[in-house]
Amino acid sequence: MMETSKGNTSPLKVQLVYTTNIQDPNVYSEVQEQRESPAPPKTSAAAQLDELMAHLSEMQATVAVKADISKRHLPDKQDHEASLDSMLGGLEQELQDLGIATVPKGHCASCRKPIAGKMIHALGQSWHPEHFVCTHCKEEIGPSPFFERSGLAYCPKDYHQLFSPRCAYCAAPILDKVLTAMNQTWHPEHFFCSHCGEVFGEEGFHEKDKKPYCRKDFLAMFSPKCGGCNLPVLENYLSAMDNVWHPECFVCGDCFSSFSTGSFFELDGRPFCELHYHHRRGTLCYGCGQPITGRCISAMGHRFHPEHFVCAFCLTQLSKGIFREQNDKTYCQSCFNKLFSL
Structure with missing residues (x-):
């Protein structure tokens, strides 16, 4: 951007402002520094321009002094802003009287006033650098990265804390x-x-x-634990006796054989086959060694199927329950008399 005067003077050099608009969430705005180039030999026009710029500097100094004096008498911020606007307007008029055009770069989206110096372009609008601030903490963002939400700018710290x-x-x-x-x-x-x-x-x-x-x-x-090995049951399992079991762990507690018929006997929280269940309970026939499931005869501390309670010599069934004992064996009265009478 360049500004020109109305006379025969050459263009006045002003600082170029470059803005870069990067898509959400970050927008960067930066100002290019003006690089000095070798000054060309002065012409009469250049000398006239130097004289004009010197005069302008004197005017700015005069305005600054006036602003300082006016500031001492301003009662509040509103009066200060009004005085500043008046001084800027007066300076603009004096520059125009000298033939120097003052074209603003835009209006600040915050204060709505013209931007004559450095400028930041962000969120589709132009800003004074000092007016482009975080919506939450009000700290100046300037050319630093920022986040946008609902058309508002936030510094990274506040954005992360909030959203x-x-x-x-x-x-x-x-x-x-x-x-x-x-x-x-x-x-x-x-x-x-x-x-x-x-x-x-x-x-x-x-x-x-x-x-x-x-x-x-x-x-x-x-996971449910196996009632046999107490390890987790992951896949196939059996449910019995209010517990779960690995199939290979659900066996007789004495002979460790599986229950092929699907039936078992429970004793003291453990499963047993029929034979070992009756063995532990003392309900095996002393004569045949098989479980007793019906009627039984108790004699000599043992139990017998009725048909297996017989004389050890003649094998006659002792159906009436009358017998004689010798050497842990049962005998009918007749055989006992024959074998053991003196």
């Missing part, structure tokens, strides 16, 4: 990568097993009572 998702573990704003799980957001390094503290791998995680667990700890802590 960034927060980690469910540390409650701090998440500035970079965000992990979403269990209807919450997390820093990736803060989403780990609630028991062992290990970060989850490809196998994922399990949830219990709104807490995440790795597979190993979840199974160890919450």
Whole structure:
């Protein structure tokens, strides 16, 4: 941008302002520094321009003195702004009287006044650098990066505090990568097993009572345990005796044979086959060694099927329950007399 005077003077050099508009969330605005170039030999026009600029400097100094004197008598901010506007208007008029055109670069989106010096272009509008501030903390943003939300500018710190998702573990704003799980957001390094503290791998995680667990700890802590080996039951299982079992663990507590018929006997919280169940209960026939499920005869501290309670010599069934004992064997009266009478 260049400003020209109305006379025969050459163009006046003013500082160029470059603005760069980068899409949301960051917009940068920067001012290019003017580089000095070798001065050409002065001509009569240049000498006339130097004289004009010197006169302009004297006018600016005079205006500054007037502004300082006026400031001492301004009762409040409103009067100060009115006086400043008056001085700027007077300076603009004097410059125009000298043939120097004053063309503003635009109007500040904040104060609505013309921009004559450095300018920032952001959010599709122009600003005085000191008026382009964070909506929340009111700190000057200037050419620094910023975030836009609903047409308003925020410094990075306030934007993250106000709008960034927060980690469910540390409650701090998440500035970079965000992990979403269990209807919450997390820093990736803060989403780990609630028991062992290990970060989850490809196998994922399990949830219990709104807490995440790795597979190993979840199974160890919450999976049903086998009634036989007390290890977690993961896949196939049997349900019996108010418990779950690995199929290979549901066996007789004495002979460890599986229950091929699907039936078992329970004793003291353990499963047994029929034979060992009756053996533990003392309900095996002393004669045949098989379980007694119906009527039985108790004699000599043992139990017998009625048909197996016989004379040890003649094998006659002792149906009337009358017998003689010798050497832990039963005899009918006749055989006993024959064998053992003196």
